[in-house]
Amino acid sequence: MALDLKKFITRFVEEARDHIRQLGEGVASLESGDAGVVHAMFRSAHTIKGSARMLKLDPITETAHRVEDFFASLREGRVRFQAESGECLRQALDALSAQVDILAETPDGARLAPSDPGLLATLIRLAAEESPSVAPESVPAQTNPEPVVSTGVPERSDSPAPPGSDVRSTPLPPPPSPVVTPDRAPSKPEGPREEPRLKNVETVRVRLEKLDELIKLMGELLSSHARMRQRLVEIATLDRQLATSGLDGSVTVPLHLFAGRLREDVLDQESLMTELHDKTLMMRMLPLAVIFEPAQRLARDLARSVGKQAMCQTRGAEIELDRRIIDKLSDPLIHVIRNAIDHGLETPDIRLAAGKPAQGRLTLSARQESGQVVIEIQDDGAGISLERIRAKALRMGLVNEERVAALTERETLDLIFLPGFSTTTFVTDLSGRGVGMDVVRQTVLEELRGAIEIDTVAEVGTTLRLRVPFSLAMMRVLLVEVNGAHYGFTARHVGAIRRLSRSAVFSLGDRDMVILGNEFVPLLRLSELLDAPGAVSSGSTPRTHAEEPFGMLVVVLAIRDEKLALEVDDLVDEHDMVIHPMPELLRMAPLVSGLVVTGENALVSVLHAPGLLERARRLRGGHVATIPERREPGHDRVLVVDDSLNTREIEKDMLEACGFRVTLAEDGLDGLRHALAEEFDAVLTDVEMPGMDGFSLTERLRREDRYRDKPIIILTSRDREEDKQRGMRAGADAYIVKGDFSQGNLVDTLRTLLGWRGHGG
Missing domain, CATH: 1.20.120.160 (HPT domain)
Structure with missing residues (x-):
């Protein structure tokens, strides 16, 4: 909450x-x-x-x-x-x-x-203690107006704003007025006078919320137009029935002509609406530069704050994406850059000792590929240690010793994206809380309907690759039928559609396989993968004799270098459709990415291809780790130490709302008394306090056997790097700056630290 x-x-x-x-x-x-x-x-x-x-x-x-x-x-x-x-x-x-x-x-x-x-x-x-000087003149502050979209060249700063537009609060100095004295009048210019002309306005300013409403309405219009296509199917069926009914031509011929004209009108209207929707959507497209350029500054600042040197380069910043996708990419990009700076790049002395330049390199690049945009974040750091990942997975109970030995490199790297997973030993506001990479995965896979992959080479660096669509407003969708139910696939994940003989199916180990393009491709029946009623194995006896002459219908999903063949009963339709987001309560469903409305006004689930591939690996014995169950946080007692009553109460209410039991202490000495008199599962302390500061309290508690391994979190407004290093030397597990403070930040950090030690949270 x-x-x-x-x-x-x-x-x-x-x-x-x-x-x-x-x-x-x-x-x-x-x-x-x-x-x-x-x-x-x-x-x-x-x-x-x-x-x-x-x-x-x-x-x-x-x-x-x-x-x-x-x-x-x-x-x-x-x-x-x-x-x-x-x-x-x-x-x-x-x-x-x-x-x-x-x-x-x-x-x-x-x-x-x-x-x-x-x-x-x-x-x-x-x-x-600078030399006395005149203080800088106060500068009127600018307000933060709502973002607006400009559809052409920038407006003149001295022109009046159109009605309804935002007006920035920075005052404009009035132009100097000519001074006219009685004995000296202004001279008149020579030659013919130029007639005043109104300047054509080449741009208008539109609030983004109004543009979003327009695009939403266009999407709804296209969705409703699917019903018109359905009417065409119905009238074509009626036309065929009447043509064979033996009725007089005076009835059937006019109907046939009407059906033809209606078909032409509907198709023309559909073409115009699609073009209008595309042009409207183009107005909301923004270049990746709007997030790449701030990311460059962020990388430099973050590197400087942890004593590292970094140069950030960008490529492909001119590629445009829907603003909705740009907005959702911002947080994942920040998480990835933080991890690259904190975990990837080495300090200058370590880089020099390894024969590298003292300054690390971070590259943000984008390119278009198969109807998608591929964004890569690459660093030239030490790479990711697969052994550290496996060791951490064992310690967290995600896999046992037998399974961890069988993990492939890709499966090992996928562990990074699990909630709460981090290989760092000291948590700061920069990284290490274990709540970053899972956010990246969730956003890219579930909200952006994209894909994510990671490559790493020891001492060479790491590359994180995000694949996202240009827009979420409309996509090409293939509708299929399985056991009487309809499902959809986004066309960019459909690699092929094939009719195959059942004799083409063979077993390899415990998997049914087919050969497609000289590749072995796993085969599953879609109903089996979805646990739909009536599910049967792909290699089992044919469901009806009528199907055997035509073989089985297979849709091949392709993501990166991975393919999966899914048997379906029939193809229903394929065209551009508006994909509606899932209801709030169902957005965590891993196999469904959205909903579309058919011409019969029915809702059809659009299946999430990356989720289907992961489910297939699970069914076929793939080594996919899961988060173990943990006991409720209500069993954990937390000691909060802070000399500010207001801060103590905020932290107490926040933690109790999440199920923790909280005891308060008003300063370091009071906190020490409580800690020695009782036993707590975690300690949360400020730094600047009378009597005993937070650093001293942490050092003192670490000398006690019962607090040697208990989580201790420092929550302070002191944000200097030397203070963070002092907190680490004192024995703290985490250092959170109050300026970056949030409920999720603190609670997730606490739960992660308790989870590391086998406690609930």
Whole structure:
């Protein structure tokens, strides 16, 4: 369940006002020469910042962060408190107080104004003890308008926005007006005057939601047109029946002519609608550059944050995809890049020792292939250790020793995509929580109806390959019949359709096989694969004698280098169809990717080819790992240690909502007392606390036998790399930055860590 953080706003307002008051008193003490209050002031600013980050209150977070930085520099002796410092701090506290007052009136934070850039710049300068200078002039902040689609050249920035369009808040300076004085009038230009002309507008701006509605309506129109095609079938049948009924030609001939004209009209209309739908869809296409370019910056920033060097190159960024697919590709791409940086690329010293350049290389490329777009993310790192994957699979109980020895390279690499699977030993907000690659697989296979594969070579690098369609709005669909029921296949996964004699079926081991194009292809009856009623084996006795002269009808699915032959009863239809998403409760069904509506207004399931191939491997004894059952999280006790009441309560409500039993401690010493007096399955601690900080608490608990292997998670607003490394040295299993905090992040991390140790979650 999702946790509504807004209900914690009231408690945050009370806590923040108390800390702001203490900070104000502290500034007065510093001005009077009392430097002993610096530590307490730092903690107050730190608490405001941390709580605000968890509640996604960015303006308050930014101001409190800069105040905290100043007190950090002050207590470390890097700067001196001066009169200018006091004045600037009072302005910052006034700004914080005003922001908190606004938040008290509107708890959703919608009215919070952006932080003053000039004030923040001054605080940064004071924290760095730069020479006094004029603070940068405040720049009006831009709002974040809804995205719009431009259908041509960019608009002039000084032209008025069309009605209904977004207007950006950045003010435009008015053009200078000519000054006319009595003794000096402006001179008139020589020559004929040019007549004013209106400039033709070459673009219009359309909200994406309106464009989406238009495309959806076009899809519905095409779906409803399938009923017109069905009417053609019905009238053609009636025409044939009347032609053989012996009725007078005065009745049958006009009907025959009408049926012909109706057929021409329906086909013409279908052609026009299809063209209109395609052109409308083109308006929603975007180049991959919109996600490739930010991904380049992300890769560089992530590499820098973990002490690595990376160069990111892109190819094929001009290829266009439906914006819906672009949107869904964003998160998987981030997950893959994070893993490539964190797990794939080595540090500069290791690369140099291996004879590689210090700077790693990451390549994002795209190409068109067989009606799909293939996106590759390639790194030149150390590659993926198959032995580490197998060892982790054994430790997690996914496979036993006998099965792990029989895993092929592809089956071993597929383990990476299981929920909760990770080979890293330290979890950060960057990667290692085991909740990344399964998201990639789920998004690509289930939501984008694509395919995913991975290749790796030791010391050479890893390539992850995503295959996605250009659009999800409409696809070519083959409808088949099995045991009286209809099913669909997307045409891009259909490699061939064959009529084969049953004598062509032979056994190889425990599999029925056929030879197609000099290849051995496994053969299954589709009803057997779907567990449909009346399922029979492909190699069994023919169902009726009438079928034997024609042999059996086989649809061959092809994905990558893998093929599967499926016996069906009949072919029903094949044409472009709108594929509707599955209902929310059924979206996890692995064998169905969507629904189409037939001319009889019936719903038909579109089968997911990658899921069918995986099911076939299971039925034929393939080594496919599954997640073992784990006990309910309600058996796990978690100790939450944080000096902020608001933060403690947020974490408590969040964890209890997911079934954990939670005990709270108000600081490090209190947490140690609780941990020694009772036994907990996991500990969640802040860093900056009075008495004993989170690093010291972690080190102390690791000296206790009962906490030597228990999960300890550090949840803090300190995001420096040296702090993360210190947390790892102290013995923490995970380090989560509050700025990247979310319910799913924390709970998934906790469940993963408990699962590693055989606990529930």
